[in-house]
Amino acid sequence: MTVSESTPHPLGVSLREDGLNVAVYSETAEAVDVAVFDDDGAETRHRLDRRTGHVFHGLVPGGIGTRYGFRVHGEWEPGEGLRHNAAKLLLDPWARAVEGSWGAGEETFGHTFADPEQRNDADSAASVAKAVVVDPAFDWGDDAPPRVPYADTVVYEVHVKGFTQRHPDVPEEIRGTYAGLAHPAAIQHLVDLGVTTVELLPVHQFVQDSHLTEKGLRNYWGYNSIGFFAPHHEYSSAGDGGGQVAEFKQLVKALHAAGLEVVLDVVYNHTAEGNHLGPTLSLKGIDNGSYYRVVEEDPENYFDTTGTGNSLNVSHPAALQLILDSLRYWVTEMHVDGFRFDLATTLTRQWGDAHVHSAFLDIVHQDPVLAPVKLIAEPWDTAGYQVGGFPARWSEWNGKYRDDVRDFWRGQGSLGELTQRITGSPDVYEADRRSPLCSVNFLTAHDGFTLADLTAYDEKHNDANGEGGADGESDNRSWNCGAEGPTDDEGVNALRARQRRNMLTTLLLSAGVPMLLGGDEFGRTQQGNNNAYCQDDEISWFDWSTVDTDLLTFTRDLIALRRQTPALRPQWFSGAAGPNTVSLRADGEPMGQQEWDDTSARAYAVQFQAEGSPTVLLLVNGATNPVEFTVPPAPGAPWTLVVSSDPQQEVGREVAELLVGEWSTTVLRSA
Template sequence: MSPRHESARPPLGVHLAEGGAEVAVYSENADGVVVCVLQDDGSEARTELDMRTGHVFHGFVRGMRPGTRYGLRVSGPWDPASGLRFDDGKVLLDPYATATADAPEGTILGVVTDPGSFDWQGDDPPRTPLAESVVYELHVKGFTKTMPGVPEELRGTYAGLAHPAAVGYLRELGVTAVELMPVHRFVQDGHLLDKGLRNYWGYNSLAFLAPHPEYAAARDPLEQVNEFKGMVAALHAAGIEVILDVVYNHTAEGNDQGPTLSLKGIDNPSYYRLVEGDAEHYFDTTGTGNSLNVGHPAALALIMDSLRYWVTEMHIDGFRFDLATTLTRQGGDPDVHSAFLALIHQDPTLAPVKMIAEPWDTAGYQVGGFPADWSEWNGRFRDDVRDFWRGTPGMLGTFAQRVLGSPDVYEASRRSPLSSVNFVTAHDGFTLADLTSYNEKHNEANGEGGADGESDNRSSNYGAEGPTDDPEINRVRTRQRKNLLATLLLSAGVPMVLGGDERGRTQGGNNNAYCQDNETSWFDWEHGDDELAEFTRTLISLRRAEPALRPDWYRYAPGSGSPRTVDLRRADGRRFTNSDWHRPEHKAIQFVLGHQGHTTFAVLMNAAENGVEFSLPYTPRRVWRLELTSDEGLDVDAARRLTLAPRSFALLRSSR
């Protein structure tokens, strides 16, 4: 029976009403849509959506209520050469499902939820200004999987992250936001399961409105949603924001050989970008087999509805967009005026939340290319800071730009340092401990013959590959870890710390641990570096307490800070000349950081393999006192000169 046409339709997805629910599904190319409700005896109750408005099939399904498990059967032509992959023999996941459940033969069902069932008890999002933010990237499972103080049954779950032991650790560390690696419902990769491995990172999303059920202690899908909300509320109560790492650039359905689980069988050419002139295959700038068709209203609506849902219903504070450049490709090239960016810019629901781009994909690198109200993962900060501290010649000028918030990247478009999310390490690549312990990646456990993962790591082992008992090598490694953390947390911009770096977490040299859902990736709470953790806590505390240590000045906001907000000096105390910046032998610098009405600080950095004498800036009645250093032998008195050990930094506070 052909669907009846109707002038009005409900919103997409399932919306409860008396006696059942209104259901609406978008498909431009389908002939019909049937909703299949799973009965207690395992049978299906089928209801055809008998109305069609535009390209939306909709109708009323009796008996649907919270907890109902359902799927979709979508009929239409099977014509892969034309991009059409309809098969009403398959039960598909509603892309607007807000909870999910597994069914036999790999089928994933939607579960009807009740938005009003959770009591937020006056939850008040912290809304921490970017200028005061310190972001901590963590994995929900890995962070608490072995955490002391968290009950065994809650470890590795949303409830575990909400536990006082976990929240207390984050609060004591001083971070203002957690950036959670993907928590949208994702799917395990068959090729990994065949090798006895699992997708740990979760960059294989399928349902953009549903939390991943494996991270819930609760087995009931309704309680899983509430458990996630309880985690957000607990973190908010501690003043900690929740930012989601979201994967809207592709889905788990992969290429033409991948499974049909949802969008591919609902309306393949509307939701996915197909190769022009070869519609059987998928355009791919993600390296995963497909790319979402962000030039189509249906795909854009799904992304926008998902974002609004997580803000309004789940109280999320921000998003980090994986491979965000793909989302700006309406045609072939990235476009700063793309519909995706325009829609987000004008949306009042999304205006208060943080938007962070990973500004690249497999076909392009766009650091500095996003709009002014976006922040970006600054890959240039990562690379240049690593190069400076490992002693690469000629890096001083570039390094100074990174510490100052990368004005060479952002100021031409009148963007402030807050556009730069600074990081030295992230989930993808070496941890901080491994960055200072390995020259080469060691990814053999991934089963790809060592071919996976980045080969250009800009790392150094300082004389031994991996763990060593050599005390001098270990001293250098400790200094370098402190140097890198200090640079990260004393630079202009928004710092992001990789979870576990403050405790010396290692992955044994694996720089692509995406498939290591085991002790390789999980936090090792038993063997952490307590001294480094205390050092990190001190740095974060100083940054949050002292405006001079988080400068948000730039030339188009001359009223911020003070007339001498930042003063750059050579080690001998003189001002730099143009020729100084690129001289290969220059590997030392001092930044004098001031803020009107507040304490002035001097940050001394020496990346040379020899000690360097610094002449401190002189002002009558100013006395410099040591605040923090990686040079364990440094002795500072009221003198204006000090010698900083090889590969060391020092932070000094001025007093009068």
């Protein structure tokens, strides 16, 4: 074995018959050592003596199961953006699996200092996680991506651990793991519900925040990534010695076999290394200025549009390669079906400003591996709101949808605003010839109130987070229906039940791509906590003993109606050749401009029609009194009442005129 046999690509560690090929990119390092650890923790170092361009590379002894890290030698000049320190064991950014965890304490994990100019030379190897070389072999059998068209997609956002941690039909030893989510009982719930696409909260390897662990809390959501290729090891029932990779693949294979897509919520906008006082865990110590966007006038500090202390330098080829290699890996090797990009606007900031022709968007657009998968943007960051600003092949979380529909169902806003959202937000997308399918419609997500809490709380209740209630959004556009939190008032509880159904009906009948927050289908509550990112406990975990079975049935019926009715799934905006909508006053006459703008107008009907599809009529009453609707002539068979949030309505009966109760929706269908 000789160093001359190594290659500068691929980056990271790759298996060869004669050992491990190691390649590390750094424009500023002077030397790179690979530190290999045996079962007792003893370390052996191997210098990478070859350099091609800015890549250090070499062959080192090892194979499947080898635990390793990097020690990078070079200058420590924070004022110049240089943070090399060979005392710190660094995680391979291309690591496929991670073993162990990061400890706490200034001398080891934190590497923070009262004076950030002073280098901390305490060796960190004993208190940081190690990369693990994994066996890439896996029997995928006849696995194939479901490739669900956007028009047919119903997204279900869910946390790997929280979904099964308390599930009575999942064996205790695999609850809260990839294997738990792959269990038939878990998958059956998803299939019966009728969703098509499971969007997993972050599963990239992440780090526990020291400020949370000091308070006895944990980062539950996982938006603190450090390894863009490695499945988070705490969600593995197979342990963290590499088995987590095969277990995640088995999860994808099981979901695919049930016809379900897998979309990952990915965090490429920042890492867990934080600001200039944060820990040195990986990229900081390898090549700080290439991977992170440092402030040009003050290179010690970081340009941050994420609220976490740093932003990846997506104007640099090294950072772009890291992100794109990761995306391709998850598609080709892990078989996932798409990505939801956290704070995606940060990824479009070429030189600080967001740009539709940024290097990141251009590279993704031309990549053949990514061409068939779903790409969903969270189109904002701490410095800008960009809903409607992404390229046509992207879909976006539509924050305008969330806000306007919430407003209507708490008695504010207008019918004009509500109709824009129900019809696919043409005010956002149509001018640029973008489809309604660019709009991912949602009312609730992991960040904020659940649907049950949206109807039960006017104020956030985040005391358990240990920040005195200062964290979390204060403007929730929620309505507690007359009492704050749990109540024995039958009238309040009945109104809450109608409001949950009203919002689910609006969401699942609107043009676009609906996203349902996991647990909303059966009334999951977080007891008013609207920022449960640090609640890895009963506040966040699904409580399967308190399922509202009536609400669950209602949600299933709505999803089935959507999937059976092409008129509810337009692929383009209204026109002579495609699906369209007609809006009517309660008396059956067309809506006029006065009604659109009148914020006191609270009731109307929307008719969804398309050739070859049943016609659907949605009757909306957001008023405080019942409203008599004159139903227009049915275009085919008589109108049949199929869904209603009003418990007084009789599902299945034919309808000509209808009294719709206060705060209610009713859906009619003409086959």
